[in-house]
Amino acid sequence: MAASNTRPGARTTLRDVARVAGVHPATASRALNEETRSLVNEETAQRVLRAAEEVGYRPNPIARGLKTNRSYTVGVLIPDLNNPLFPPILRGIEDRLEVAGYTSLIANTDNDPERELLDTQAMRARQVDGIIAATARRDHRLFDEVVASGLDLVLVNRWLPGVPISSATADDRKGQRLAVQHLIELGHRAIAHIAGPLDYSTGFDRHEGFLEAVRSAGLDPDPELVVVSEAFTESEGARLCARLLDRGREFTAIAAANDLLALGCLDTFAERGVQCPGEVSVVGFNDMPFAARFQPPLTTIHIPHYEIGSAAAELMLERLQGADGEPRHVRLEPALVVRDSTAPPGG
Amino acid sequence: MAASNTRPGARTTLRDVARVAGVHPATASRALNEETRSLVNEETAQRVLRAAEEVGYRPNPIARGLKTNRSYTVGVLIPDLNNPLFPPILRGIEDRLEVAGYTSLIANTDNDPERELLDTQAMRARQVDGIIAATARRDHRLFDEVVASGLDLVLVNRWLPGVPISSATADDRKGQRLAVQHLIELGHRAIAHIAGPLDYSTGFDRHEGFLEAVRSAGLDPDPELVVVSEAFTESEGARLCARLLDRGREFTAIAAANDLLALGCLDTFAERGVQCPGEVSVVGFNDMPFAARFQPPLTTIHIPHYEIGSAAAELMLERLQGADGEPRHVRLEPALVVRDSTAPPGG
DNA sequence: GAGGACGCTGCAAACGTATGCATAATGCTG
DNA sequence: CAGCATTATGCATACGTTTGCAGCGTCCTC
Numbered sequence: 001m002a003a004s005n006t007r008p009g010a011r012t013t014l015r016d017v018a019r020v021a022g023v024h025p026a027t028a029s030r031a032l033n034e035e036t037r038s039l040v041n042e043e044t045a046q047r048v049l050r051a052a053e054e055v056g057y058r059p060n061p062i063a064r065g066l067k068t069n070r071s072y073t074v075g076v077l078i079p080d081l082n083n084p085l086f087p088p089i090l091r092g093i094e095d096r097l098e099v100a101g102y103t104s105l106i107a108n109t110d111n112d113p114e115r116e117l118l119d120t121q122a123m124r125a126r127q128v129d130g131i132i133a134a135t136a137r138r139d140h141r142l143f144d145e146v147v148a149s150g151l152d153l154v155l156v157n158r159w160l161p162g163v164p165i166s167s168a169t170a171d172d173r174k175g176q177r178l179a180v181q182h183l184i185e186l187g188h189r190a191i192a193h194i195a196g197p198l199d200y201s202t203g204f205d206r207h208e209g210f211l212e213a214v215r216s217a218g219l220d221p222d223p224e225l226v227v228v229s230e231a232f233t234e235s236e237g238a239r240l241c242a243r244l245l246d247r248g249r250e251f252t253a254i255a256a257a258n259d260l261l262a263l264g265c266l267d268t269f270a271e272r273g274v275q276c277p278g279e280v281s282v283v284g285f286n287d288m289p290f291a292a293r294f295q296p297p298l299t300t301i302h303i304p305h306y307e308i309g310s311a312a313a314e315l316m317l318e319r320l321q322g323a324d325g326e327p328r329h330v331r332l333e334p335a336l337v338v339r340d341s342t343a344p345p346g347g
Numbered sequence: 348m349a350a351s352n353t354r355p356g357a358r359t360t361l362r363d364v365a366r367v368a369g370v371h372p373a374t375a376s377r378a379l380n381e382e383t384r385s386l387v388n389e390e391t392a393q394r395v396l397r398a399a400e401e402v403g404y405r406p407n408p409i410a411r412g413l414k415t416n417r418s419y420t421v422g423v424l425i426p427d428l429n430n431p432l433f434p435p436i437l438r439g440i441e442d443r444l445e446v447a448g449y450t451s452l453i454a455n456t457d458n459d460p461e462r463e464l465l466d467t468q469a470m471r472a473r474q475v476d477g478i479i480a481a482t483a484r485r486d487h488r489l490f491d492e493v494v495a496s497g498l499d500l501v502l503v504n505r506w507l508p509g510v511p512i513s514s515a516t517a518d519d520r521k522g523q524r525l526a527v528q529h530l531i532e533l534g535h536r537a538i539a540h541i542a543g544p545l546d547y548s549t550g551f552d553r554h555e556g557f558l559e560a561v562r563s564a565g566l567d568p569d570p571e572l573v574v575v576s577e578a579f580t581e582s583e584g585a586r587l588c589a590r591l592l593d594r595g596r597e598f599t600a601i602a603a604a605n606d607l608l609a610l611g612c613l614d615t616f617a618e619r620g621v622q623c624p625g626e627v628s629v630v631g632f633n634d635m636p637f638a639a640r641f642q643p644p645l646t647t648i649h650i651p652h653y654e655i656g657s658a659a660a661e662l663m664l665e666r667l668q669g670a671d672g673e674p675r676h677v678r679l680e681p682a683l684v685v686r687d688s689t690a691p692p693g694g
Numbered sequence: 695g696a697g698g699a700c701g702c703t704g705c706a707a708a709c710g711t712a713t714g715c716a717t718a719a720t721g722c723t724g
Numbered sequence: 725c726a727g728c729a730t731t732a733t734g735c736a737t738a739c740g741t742t743t744g745c746a747g748c749g750t751c752c753t754c
Binding site for chain 1: 739740741742743
């Protein structure tokens with residue numbers, strides 16, 4: 001059916017479509033373009049559409065971009081594709097952008113501000129229409145610059161409080177509260193927190209959420225039981241878990257700001273013969289892929305990664321379509337997922 | 348220093364540079380372009396360069412691409428970013444391409460031939476200079492078309508035997524032999540195989556490797572112990588493991604063609620109360636991230652994913668630089684990683 | 695039935711760059 | 725000093741679109 005009998009090598013252009021349909025290229029352009037279709041006779045439009053189908057016409061975004069000053073491309077800045085957090089977010093972004101005719105250009109910054117800058121410039125050179133960034137630190141020089149250069153900017157997974165930039169994230173505070181409430185309901189009272197870096201909103205908000213939940217249970221947060229990591233990694237989790245253990249302060253549970261930090265805890269436990277959840281419960285954050293398969297299966301906070309991605313793309317599309325309103329902050333709902341790394345204390 | 352005093356919104360064009368330098372745009376173009384600089388007077392060239400610097404000129408790759416039919420972009424076709432196999436490969440590709448001044452454009456095909464075709468066309472429309480594909484089936488209509496269209500093509504992770512297309516993969520046959528040899532050395536004799544889809548070279552070659560290893564141990568492969576999956580997924584692994592069990596034929600080990608299939612086996616075991624490795628050993632393939640953390644930690648075949656990616660990028664760059672020689676097939680070394688999912692038979 | 699309004703389509707000029715060809719200026723050869 | 729090769733630059737066109745403007749026919753109105 002859909003098989004075309006044209007030579008595959010020959011790119012088919014608007015002119016070809018026009019010739020087949022027996023109209024002027026300009027008319028073909030209008031017929032093919034959703035927004036200008038109304039300008040052309042319904043019947044002619046159909047003829048053009050059929051012709052386009054027949055010759056397998058695909059518009060050339062390069063040429064179009066030259067004319068319209070838009071590349072229909074948005075840059076996506078992420079720290080590292082290997083972090084299992086990001087692939088689903090990316091899929092959400094790409095899938096949403098794709099149906100709108102946009103393509104995404106991905107760059108890994110490895111959390112290096114230098115590379116971040118380079119990548120941004122490279123993207124600007126490639127004429128991206130906007131940038132979606134998952135790399136926001138609360139220090140945001142870079143983004144001031146991006147915005148100043150007239151590029152649309154949307155943050156994903158992280159946000160910048162007090163800065164007028166749209167963002168799509170999970171409700172990190174609430175998520176962390178959910179985690180702590182779960183522990184409290186199990187009967188835990190001495191709960192430690194391994195926070196993420198506080199200059200990321202994810203680290204900061206989850207830390208706040210932790211404090212809120214502890215306080216609203218009528219407890220007093222013990223500063224000795226809160227440690228702050230320098231990165232969301234397993235090795236940091238292991239290091240800080242060891243530090244908590246070494247401090248000698250009693251605790252029966254750890255709320256980690258992310259699953260990788262939680263995995264680091266499990267490593268330290270294994271090394272020192274601490275039973276989880278027997279002696280210490282652990283709750284993670286993110287519900288990363290395969291979290292259910294770890295040893296023990298990880299209790300954690302589920303985040304709708306894909307939806308966060310597509311929400312970010314949606315926000316970007318709004319900006320690109322010229323919505324000039326206030327920046328919007330989309331907060332998606334987290335959910336507790338109980339598995340086997342948490343249990344009543346002393347249990 | 349480098350700060351420009353031009354309005355950020357106003358993109359500065361070749362014409363601006365020419366005006367400031369007092370030359371024709373064509374001359375400015377030649378002066379700015381490395382390859383054609385020799386055509387213009389040294390002094391004039393310098394003047395143009397200074398002018399370009401002064402007005403903060405950034406060439407517009409869109410316009411350039413329209414003219415030259417090159418975009419310094421290569422498309423990368425993968426089935427699904429969420430499959431943990433691909434991120435490290437992608438990083439390898441991107442990192443290698445980046446230092447050569449190329450950018451990559453990623454598309455997820457979800458193994459849907461329809462989408463594959465669409466994505467290819469979209470990439471062609473975006474003027475990619477070449478395509479690196481991880482999606483090759485042994486049926487390769489699509490690639491015939493890509494090659495016919497004059498695009499450079501390189502396969503990664505998979506290859507097409509008998510087809511003159513360069514590829515970078517692991518030595519899948521050898522890897523699977525390693526896995527089986529390990530089982531045999533442990534004392535296993537009745538070894539089952541859950542093969543991947545045989546229309547992927549990964550599935551096919553590993554199946555071949557399995558047969559080779561069994562035979563060269565002086566054993567006779569039992570067709571009843573070989574099942575073929577329809578996809579490299581956990582659910583397929585679970586389904587086929589159940590089928591093996593239901594067949595009633597005795598076996599003490601399973602060599603799965605990939606880690607996800609192996610995980611599926613573990614699921615079925617858990618469901619039916621089969622001890623692993625006590626009653627049945629399982630060996631996977633790929634050494635996916637976190638394989639060491641599963642329950643039990645998975646014995647598997649390690650593959651240098653990142654290096655496979657960068658090798659593929661290297662092959663692509665060779666083609667793009669105009670090397671017209673024979674296609675090359677780069678095979679990287681697999682390595683056995685012994686963990687806890689394998690043990691001598693009978694406990 | 696003449697004039698205007700309207701709906702549809704074609705014409706042509708852009709967008710920013712690259713490049714074959716023509717041309718002007720210069721140097722060289724005999 | 726004529727003639728030619730060489731060098732350096734300008735001119736014009738093309739890449740595939742989009743879009744303001746003009747033109748054409750048709751229908752309606754008075």
